[in-house]
Amino acid sequence: MRYASTLVLSVVGIVAAAVAASAQYIYEFPMLQAEQAAGRKIFNDHCAACHTQKTFAPSLQGVVGRQAGSLAGFPYSDALKNSGLAWTEDNLRKWIADNTHTVPNTRMPHVSITDPAEQIYLLAYLKSLKGSKAH
Numbered sequence: 001m002r003y004a005s006t007l008v009l010s011v012v013g014i015v016a017a018a019v020a021a022s023a024q025y026i027y028e029f030p031m032l033q034a035e036q037a038a039g040r041k042i043f044n045d046h047c048a049a050c051h052t053q054k055t056f057a058p059s060l061q062g063v064v065g066r067q068a069g070s071l072a073g074f075p076y077s078d079a080l081k082n083s084g085l086a087w088t089e090d091n092l093r094k095w096i097a098d099n100t101h102t103v104p105n106t107r108m109p110h111v112s113i114t115d116p117a118e119q120i121y122l123l124a125y126l127k128s129l130k131g132s133k134a135h
C-alpha cells in the first residue's frame with residue numbers, strides 16, 4: 001500500500017510538472033504573429049489579386065493611419081478622394097465589412113469580410129505592412 005501511494009504521488013508530481021511546463025509555452029505564445037499569419041492568409045485569399053498589382057489597386061503598405069484616396073499615382077474614385085476618411089482601425093473594419101456602404105460610388109469591388117475574427121487578423125496583417133516593401 002505504501003508503494004502504491006508513493007507511485008501515485010510520483011505520477012501526480014510528474015503530471016503537475018508537465019502541466020506547469022506546457023503552461024509556460026501557452027503563456028508565451030506569440031499571439032500577434034499568429035494573428036498576422038492568419039491575416040496574411042485572408043489577404044491572399046481576398047485582397048492580393050488586386051492589391052499586389054499596382055495597376056488594379058493601391059499598395060496597402062502603410063495604409064493604417066493614411067488618409068483615404070491619398071496615395072500618389074493611383075486613380076481613386078472622386079467619392080473616396082472626397083470622403084475625408086482616414087484609415088483608422090475602425091474605418092478599415094467598416095470598409096472591409098462593406099466598402100460600398102462605407103463610401104458609396106467607390107470603384108473597389110465589394111469584399112465583405114464580416115467575420116469579426118477575420119477582420120482582427122486582417123487588420124493585424126495590414127498594421128504589419130507599415131515598414132515593409134510588401135503589398
